[in-house]
Amino acid sequence: MNGAIKAKHQRLxxxxxxxxxxxGAGLLAAWALRNQASYFYLPAQIASAPPEPGRAVRLGGMVEAGSLKKEADGITLSFVVGDDKARVPVRFAGIAPDLFKxxxxxxxxxxxxxxGTFVADNLLAKHDEKYVPREMKDMTEAQARQTVEETR
Amino acid sequence: MHGYANPARFLRLAKLLTAPLLIGGGLLAVAVLAWALAAAPAERLQGDSVKILFVHVPTAWLAMGGWSAIAIASLSELVWRHPLAGVAARAVALPGAVFAALCLATGSLWGRPAWGTWWVWDGRLTSMLVLLFLYLAYIALADAATRDGQGQSRIPAIFGLVGAVNIPIIHYSVLWWNSLHQPPSITAGKSEMAAPFLIGLMASTLAFSLLFGGVVLARMRAILADTQAEARLRRRAMNAADV
Known part of the structure; x- marks a missing residue:
């Protein structure tokens, strides 16, 4: 009996x-991969260490409000991708996804x-983690809560 | 837990629960998905494609939960030699693989309208694909170990524990690394999801969990019956040889 308990503890x-x-090994690997495993560069990373022109990279961030313009040829879009630290101008000729705005x-x-302009040949829309019904999109949170209460 | 180490007692309980879990889960799933198709609101940006959420998220959670169950079963197999642990882990592997595949398929269908692409190699999608491959490897390994006879179940158990490293990687992939996939909407005590989506998601998660549980119990019963039949055949063959 004693021996059995001992073996069990040993195994545990x-x-x-x-x-x-x-x-530990997994965490170390994840830490070492923190740059390589990222799907895109942030504007701040592009600004502080610009990739050499011509190298294929991905840039991810927010489309700055008021920066989106359609150029004279009708298909080229120009806009600014920014985070709170840096902004990168982007030019793109093609069809943007529906959620791009x-x-x-x-x-x-x-x-x-x-x-110094980022020339994109493909755009992917990245949405955030908020899910809001169409009917509630213009309401404040308090209004939305009230609506939910009323319809209950 | 060792009260249920007795397969006879476990089988009685499993037999009682299998049908209610499968029928209850099936009915609830049909009801929730019908509500989702007919009545769930459209999302402000994504429109109706948001309804894939009610299949995509539960299957993702259950695929991850399935491997967590395999890891826990593997631990109790290795340390306490629980007689049902290996059976449970083998039973979870198949529905786990199916749910991981469903998660990837629905995610791909959702990615096309929402992101503009069927697939990208970002951290979340890649680590989820790795989970599917881990499931397939586990199934192959466990089958091979069973064919080779008793005492070989330790190898799949070790694999089950090692593979569990991928579960936190899936979860944190969207937090550690920049990824196209958005961070979690639901974190401890906080939801960025409006009530209709959240309630629908909880209901469909419950439905898929019941189905998952029912399938696992049915498969455990089948595996135990298989083992029993094989033992009986072997005994008969030995008796025949004696005569």
Missing amino acids: VLVIVALVALI EGSGVVAEGRMGPD
């Missing part, structure tokens, strides 16, 4: 040690042009 300790080592997230695939 062994498994715990193995798990701690494993989790000012004040919303975007991931632009392309390369830095020689003039």
Whole structure:
């Protein structure tokens, strides 16, 4: 009986040690990958260490409100992608996804042009984690709550 | 828990629960999905495509929960030699793989209208695909171990524990790394999801969980019956050889 308990404890300790080592290795790997595993660069990263022109990179951030313009040729869009630290002008000729709009997230695939403008050849819309019904979009949170209460 | 180490007692309980779980989960799933299609509100930006949420999110949670269950079962198999742990882990693997595949498929269908792409290699999508491959590997490994006879269940159990490293990676992928996938909408005590979406999501998660549980119990019963039939056949063969 005593021997059985001992073996059980031994196995438990062994498994715990193995798990701690494993989790440590996983965390170290995740930490080492923190740049490589990111899907895009933030505007601040592009501004502080600009990738050489012509290298394919992705830029992700918010489409700055009021910056979206359609150029004279009718298909080229120009806008500014920013975060709270930096802003990068972007040019894109093509069809943008439905959810692409000012004040919303975007991931632009392309390369830095020689003039410091990011030339995108594909745009992906990135939405945030908020899910709001159409009917409630213009309401404040308190109004929305009240509406939900009333319809209950 | 060791009260249910006795397979006979476990089987009685499992037999009682299987049908109610499957029928209850099925009915609730049909009701929630019918509500989602017919009556759930459109999202302010995404419109009607947001309704994929009611399948995509529960399948993602259950695929991750399934591997967590495999990890816990593997731990009790390795440390306490619980006789049903290996059976439970094997039973979870198949529905877990199906749910991971459903999560990836619905996510792809959702990504096209919402993001403008079927697939990207960002942290969340890649780690979820790895989870599907882990499930397939686990199924192959557990089957091979069962064919090789008794005492081999330790190898899939070790694999089940090692694979669990991927679960926190899936969860934190959207927080550690820039990704196209958005961060979680529901965090401890806080939801960025409006009430109709949140309530629908909770109901469909309950429905899919009941179905998952029912399938796991049914599969555990099938695996136990298989083992029993095999043992009986072996005994008969040995008796025949004696005569």
